[in-house]
Amino acid sequence: MGKIDFKKIMKYDGYMRMLLINGIIFSGIGIYLVVSKVEVGIVSYIFYAVALISFVGLILRYIYLSNFKVKLISAQATILRIFYNRGVKIMTCTYIIDGVTYKKRYSVNYTPTTRNYKKEDVVDILAKESNPKQSLIKDLYFE
Secondary structure: OOOEOHHHHHHHEHHHHHHHHHHHHHHHHHHHHHHOOOOOOOHHHHHHHHHHHHHHHHHHHHHHHHHHHOOEEEEEEEEEEEEEEOOEEEEEEEEEEOOEEEEEEEEEEOOHHHHOOOOOOEEEEEEEOOOOOOEEEHHHHEO
16 A cells, blocks of 8 residues: 655654664764773663663664555554654654544654644644554655
8 A cells, every 4th residue: 555665764753863863862872981991880781781772772663664665554543742852853643433432642743744734634644554553654664
């Protein structure tokens, strides 16, 4: 039905941005502490551990989104709630597939495209046929 577009994912997905930025920042701080030879002991290892966790999370998120190459169901979702947190727009939506109502929270980057989403708006989503709880917004994640 729709092919996943990883350029759009890097632009719109709030989790990918958060994990990538955290990984880069904590790696940079850890490298700085090692290169500057500041006596910090275990602190530099903590920065490396947080960076590693961020990069592992980035890989897991990529794998999760790659799994949307299966058979998908199209549906209409209604935005129930919107709030912002550090440049990320968090939208709670509800949608009905096969008579069952699902509620899902999407974390998207605040961009000119996502700025137009308002409460009570209807958006197109694509959900996995095998597990309708897993869904993504069609305009933000698919070609």
